[in-house]
Amino acid sequence: MEEEAEKEKMVKVYIMGREFEVPATLNIVKAFEYAGYRFVRGIGCRGGYCGACATVYRFKDDYRLNFALACQKAVENNMYLTILPFMPAEKAIYDLNNLKPRGSVLLELYPEIARCVACNTCTKACPQELEVMDYVQAAIRGDIEEVSNLSFDCIQCGLCAMRCPAEIVPYNVGQLARRLYGKYIAPQAMHTHKRVEEIHACVFDEELDNYSLLAKEDVEKLKKIYVEREIKVG
Amino acid sequence: MSKTLKLDSEDAKKFAAKIQERSGEPIDMCFQCGECSSACPVSPEMDLMPSTLVRFTQLGLKDELINAKTIWVCASCFHCVARCPKGIDVAKVAEALRQELLRKKLDYVEVRDLSMEERQEIPQIAIISNLRKFSR
């Protein structure tokens, strides 16, 4: 009985054409490893942040390609799996300090965005479910803020670039827009600037010295101060 | 210097049919009146007049056609079709011929070759249209 329950949890997957039975609870990365593969490239944080394990898969008897981060996607029955080690993508070289946040900058550094045919293939490929086409389009018309907002959750996995028939690298365009936005357009955090100035002006030196002393002489008192400290919310 | 053209080879016929189909234009109907050539504002820059482009297409002269400057000079301005008594759109013929090369990965304009100054100055509408016409 127990054996059967065990068996039910297995699914059939095809790794680069070869059939394997793997537990259904595994994600794609773990399924590969369960089957005996070892990742050298195409793997990173295993937590869905770094974008290194972006992959494509397909189901048996379905023509559509699906896209996911291999560390995030649970295996399902009849999945055809593979690994995509690395996307050779073009990246413009620039010095952010020398750029002006003019809308045309995106088109100047990545002029190939002018080739976008609005096919939406990039959006369909994005494992982060971003509206990639929309941000490429916003880039063409020079709307840095819109590009920055729409691409905010991009993890640079490369799938959009791999699929784009116009050989555009959307994520590098998005990154440039976010950098420009962050440096030149987003409102400055004035309180942070003020605090940095205060630190440079040694406003807190005495207080810090006192704490250092306490750390050596009366740790319990330091703990008490820490627990009872005033916390500003918002 | 004279050159013998093999007019009714199978290849020439096939090429003519292919361009006719790809352009969707009734190329066979052209009777060489020359209206298109006289209407064309950029014909002085062309090596084959628009009417000659159509004639050569009827004859399937592939090499002459895809090596012609004309296909990269046509501005898709539609002066020719406005005048043609047969309603033939030479812009479409030129595009069908350009595609013969572009689809073989032979770009005429490479966007990365544009200088920074050009990229800064030229508006999107010009860059996008140019790439649509002249790169794969």
Added chain:
Amino acid sequence: MKIPYFPGCSLKTIGEGFEKSAIASAAVLDIELNELPRWVCCGTVSSLTTDDLMHHLAPVRNLIRVQDLEETQLVTLCSVCYSTLKRSNTLVKNDPEKLKTMNQFMYRESDYQCNVKVLHFLELLREIGFDKIKEKIKKPLRGLTLSPYYGCLLVRPKEFGIDDPETPTILQALTKALGADVIDNPYQLKCCGSYHTVDKPNLVADLGYKILTYARNSGADALVLSCPLCAFNLDNRQREIKRQYPDFVEIPILYFTQLMALAFDLDEERLGFDIHYVDPVPLLKEKQLLIDSLPLIKEK
């Protein structure tokens, strides 16, 4: 009247004055131009081969966005966008097979039902009637002589044109209604060189020289047009024209919507003259169509 409006990429940059003046003058005529949400670049030039559907995707996608708003009209300002959107619209209307292929490809969008009509803003004005426009004029453009310029895509090919392809009159009618004088320019339909401005700027300068010089010699103060690409070729490229033809005398270009905004006496900042290459402000001041008080910052 509210109507979805398709700006196109260049109206956000080089054609800024075109867009601003159009929206402001439309408002005077009780037309609210509502920018189409999530519009995509139309691709500027239409695909001219029968087997290329890819380049019709963008125009059709925009038409689907209009359909999603439950609207049946889309108005454009740029002649190039107008022509491209209209050509794709006509293609899918006449070819259900191709429409089906495209609908299937864009499976994430709703299927296009072909119920959207593409309009150029000039057509909308003609529908309203130039007499109605006359009623709104506060400052007739008296003393201003203009050379209307159609270029290609506003009138050709004739299936996608807004007026007679050989003898159009719509720009003349509008400019006259606004109180300006017009000259006959035989080059009004001649191509400005279009996308060759990228790879053959000299050719563009040759073509521009003829168009502009004829206008100048016939007593026109400025050229009036409706396309940001024509505007770039006929305004910004005057630098190249001057280089090639030392006898050339500069002449300003104006969008027809800027003329409307002037005649309706709208704020100068809605006119966007500051990004023109040949500054039209001195001319307009001389004709007393702009007052002196506003300082203009000009960046080149």
